[in-house]
Amino acid sequence: MSEPALVALRGASFAYEDGPTVLSGLDFAIHEGRALALLGRNGSGKTTLMRLLSGGLRPREGRLTLEGRPVGYDRKGLTRxxxxxxLVVQDPDDQLFAASVSQDVSFGPLNLGLPDAEVRARVDEALAALDITALADRPTHLLSYGQRKRTAIAGAVAMRPRVLILDEPTAGLDPDGQERLLATLAGLRAxxxxxxxxxxxVDLALRWADDAxxxxxxxxxxxxxxxxxxxxDLLGQAGLRLPWGVPAARLLRANGLLAEDAAGPRTAEDLAAFAGAVAPPHG
Structure with missing residues (x-):
């Protein structure tokens, strides 16, 4: 990619106190407008990487840049x-603490010292984006798991970030909840x-992400x-299996049913539609 990275780690290393090195000499970049899936085995450093990118941790070596400028770890730099x-963590209960949904979502904007009218506008906008406007006054302890996930994401969205980092956002959601969340993310991307x-x-990553x-x-x-x-080779190193869509595309190409430069099926519905389109007529 030729455009400069919006956020990047360069030569970053990190080790927790009295622990082994988790990341060493890592280069990692987030490019604006690209949906990016981050994959790796447990213990590979995904959570550490996300916390480094969001300023929750500071690299022992290397640097974090924002639009090419090094990030300072003073109040001004971290606010920027x-x-x-x-960052929205995997377990929403680690992120929610206020009495009601709207109070929780307003926390970040209030901390920025924004005027009350601006805070209200951001909260309303975030609740609408996550389709939880009706839950504004609901006590957070009465929310379902999926509702708590949406509230945690809304709290991040209310900050109007250019980059939203989500740790396992579909974990614990039923299929309908996953589809609703993916539709919400599509709206945010738009x-x-x-x-x-x-x-x-890996199947979700193949379906959803521009880059992996x-x-x-x-x-x-x-x-x-x-x-x-x-x-x-890389999937094996990362402790991951091959997504079903990759061999499906290979099979279609091998049988002359998919052009070499054409995208393969990313969902079961894609494959079913394709199969219907090429099925021989009966009779």
């Missing part, structure tokens, strides 16, 4: 970063938010999703 990048999703679900980053012991390997998720 956190109004650009927001309004200009760049979304990064950490996931173990595989976190392996040799570093992060990033590229177009279909290309990266066909790399069985």
């Amino acid at each position: 970063l956190r109004t650009t990048v927001q 309004t200009g938010t760049t979304v990064v999703m950490a996931t173990h679900d 980053a595989l976190l392996t012991p040799s570093g992060a390997h990033t590229g177009p999703t279909a290309e990266m998720l066909a790399r069985t």
Whole structure:
């Protein structure tokens, strides 16, 4: 990609106190407008990487840049970063703490010192984006798991970040909840938010992401999703299996049913529609 990275780690290393090195000499970039899936085995450093990108952790070596400028870890620098990048952790109960949904979603904008009218506008906008306007006054402890997930994401969206980083956002959701969340993320992307999703679900990554980053012991390997998720060598290093859509596309191409440069099926519905289109007539 030729355009400069919106957010990037360069030569970044990190180790927790009295622990082994988690990341070493890592180069990682987020490009504006690209949906990015972050994949890797448990313990590969995905959560550490996300916290480094959002300013929750500071690299021991290397640097974090925002639009090419090094990020400062003073109040001014972190405010600049956190109004650009927001992280939503996997468990919403680690993020929700206020009495009601609207109070929780308003916390970030209030901390920015925004006028009350601006805070209300941001809260209303975030609740609408996550389709939880009707829950504004609901006590957070009475929410379902899926509603808590949406509220946690709304709190990040209310900061109007350019980059939204989500740690396993579909974990624990039923199929309908997953579909609703993906529709919400599509809406956020349409309004200009760049979304990064950490996931173990290679089929979801193939379906959803423009680019995939595989976190392996040799570093992060990033590229177009279909290309990266066909790399069985890197998938093995990352502790991941091949998504079903990759061999399905190979089979279609081998039988002359899909052009070499055409995108393969990304969902079961894609494959069913394709199969229907090429099925021989009866009679």
